[in-house]
Amino acid sequence: MTGKGMLIMTALVRISYSHITYPPMSINPWKLLLISLALAVWFDVLFYKSFDLGLNVFLFELAILVVLFGLAHQRMGPVKSAEWIVASFALMFSFTFAIWTSSIGLTLSGMGLLTANILLILLLFKEEIEHRHPLQYVHRTLVRCGDSIRGLSILSKCRIPHMTDKSHAVVRGLVVALPLLVIFALLFVGSDLILQRYSAETLQQIARFFSAGDLTEHALIIFSVTLVTLGVLAALFFHDIRPRTNKTCEQRFHTESLVVLIGLNVVFLAFIIFQSYYLFGGQAAWNLIDGISYSAYAVHGFNELAVVAGLVLLLLLTLRFFHGERAGTHVKWLEISFIGMSVLLLISAWMRMSLYVGHYGYTPARLFGFWFFLTVACVLFVFAVNIFRSEQQGRFIKRALVIVGSTALVFTMMAPDAMTVKWNIARAERLNEPMDVYPLFNRLSPEAYPRMQYVIREHNFTAENTEGWNDVGVATYLVERWNEARCVRVDEHGDRSRGTGKGKLYYRDRVTWKNWNFARTKMPACTL
DSSP: OOHHHHHHHHHHHHHHTGGGOOOTTOOOHHHHHHHHHHHHHHHHHHHTTOOSOSHHHHHHHHHHHHHHHHHHHHHHOSOOHHHHHHHHHHHHHHHGGGTOOOHHHHHHHHHHHHHHHHHHHHHHTTOOOOOSSHHHHHHHHHHHHHHHHHGGGGGGGOOOOOOOHHHHHHHHHHHHHHHHHHHHHHHHHHTOHHHHHHHHHHHHHHHHHTOHHHHHHHHHHHHHHHHHHHHHHHHHHTSOOOOOOOOOOOOOOHHHHHHHHHHHHHHHHHHHHHHHHHHHSTHHHHTTOSSOOHHHHHHSSHHHHHHHHHHHHHHHHHHHHHHOSSOOHHHHHHHHHHHHHHHHHHHHHHHHHHHHHHHHOOOHHHHHHHHHHHHHHHHHHHHHHHHHTTOOHHHHHHHHHHHHHHHHHHHHHTOHHHHHHHHHHHHHHHHTOOOOHHHHHTTOOGGGHHHHHHHHHHHOOOSSOOTTSOTTOHHHHHHHHHHHHHHOEEOTTOOEEOOOOTTOEESGGGOOSTTOOHHHHTSOOOOO
């Protein structure tokens, strides 16, 4: 064939396969599909009937980050520092599931893990994450969810072109090699008794994992996760990304903001003056009031004050979103004054919580209250500095996310369930007062039980030896809670029960590498 004929044939081939050309610098759709399928299978292996969260959360998050960073480096170049920081927070949040077990702490970690992954995906979409209002994050997330749904159109691009001679040779080699590999593997297994035992156990586990009754569930999980992952990966690494800058409102409404801030400052100041008389006036102030005790006043209202403190942040962010960062001097000082009075309300709520704890003892929820007050106070302080310097509001929101994420990690790492037991025992011994065991130690997670065991071992409490404690008996209750945690039963579907039905297994004995958790390893297996 002449050179001119070769050029014509080449042009015809290119035209005939023009339907499978891809956008510039995009990653092959087959590669994205196989990666999504692999992540879905990995998710199914880690979480299907794992009975609890543990190391599996960290392992799956690690796989997600490896995939995202690998594909991002291939298409977009080196990963930026902001993306590394957000990924580090995501890894730390996921790792807490393998160490601690506090329900409140892990709830914070779960929220932090979700937020970190959303921020990371927004960064990979080349979004500006220094938004001036928190609701803008919600809007941009919903927009990118729409892009991910449209990204599923990548399935129409997954068509098989002509294979090269080398690809044909690889396929022929696999066809020849697979039967030979199976034959030699069976011969090796038959020649070694130990290998036979391990092989039989492995085959039994695989058969149980893919039993007929579970096959449909496996298929649904893998199919659903594959679609979600493929949509995100296609939107990020196949289609062209359209970076969108933040649209800002026209910065006005200074007079309206001034009126709102004056009214709020007056109301807050009046409330602070009113309640300060009773919080700091001592017993003389209470002698003038009938029907309300000091303890009743202390334990009521700190939840409402916590909500008020949270609303202050949202309100000020909204006002500054409309009137702009460089507002007049009067608006600026009214905002700082509003923050200062909010801090005084936090101090009031802290005092109420302290009085509550002094009267009733510690619980993880009450420790969470102290954490909340401290975190909001730190965020308000940073906000006041931001207002005083007339800095961009987006910078403050970014700093606030770092502060909240860091303090959430610290709270989980403090093991609030174990700390509750420790501080309640120390408080009862220091005050030499009876301790109401049930409400203080009820529904604590495994991280608290080594502390309970230490108390029982060191003090040798028994049902008869309860001097200085209440009539329930701290030893009896601690032992019951200890055995309850170790000996909760689960059925074949992982549902927990306290019955002794046939075929049920102990929950503690179902701990595997997937749901491994350091706190749970400190508990001995059930011996009942």
